[in-house]
Amino acid sequence: QVQLVESGGGLVQAGGSLRLSCAASGRALSSRAMGWFRQAPGKEREFVASIAWRGDGTTDYVDSVEGRFTISRDNAKNTVYLQMNNLKPEDTAVYYCAAGFAAGRSAYDYPYWGQGTQVTVSS
Numbered sequence: 001q002v003q004l005v006e007s008g009g010g011l012v013q014a015g016g017s018l019r020l021s022c023a024a025s026g027r028a029l030s031s032r033a034m035g036w037f038r039q040a041p042g043k044e045r046e047f048v049a050s051i052a053w054r055g056d057g058t059t060d061y062v063d064s065v066e067g068r069f070t071i072s073r074d075n076a077k078n079t080v081y082l083q084m085n086n087l088k089p090e091d092t093a094v095y096y097c098a099a100g101f102a103a104g105r106s107a108y109d110y111p112y113w114g115q116g117t118q119v120t121v122s123s
Helices: 026-030
Strands: 004-007 010-013 018-024 033-039 046-052 059-061 069-074 079-084 093-100 117-122
Touching: 004 093, 018 026, 018 033, 018 093, 018 117, 033 069, 033 079, 046 069, 046 079, 059 069
Parallel strands: 010 117
Antiparallel strands: 004 018, 018 079, 033 046, 033 093, 046 059, 069 079, 093 117
């Protein structure tokens, strides 16, 4: 059964905005952290942002998106969001939602993954 489902990707011009959503279900709800990763063609999967699913919701961002992207949670809706503002062509990638045991930056910390959603930013 599907445990993480991303939505909200699309095509935007540079400087535009998108909001990605990740709906969690099943055993993914037992995780302690949610994260967003991205992967561009020919490149390795890259950490983008994370948030503690419980407690105070501590966040972490990779330097290249800090100040432009915001990760947030809505526990009542079992949903994590990634608000992306001032998008740049280098943000183009498939974005993946992940759930794991800790809010780390390694993909190995996250055993549950969504199917991915394409984000394309044109110049």
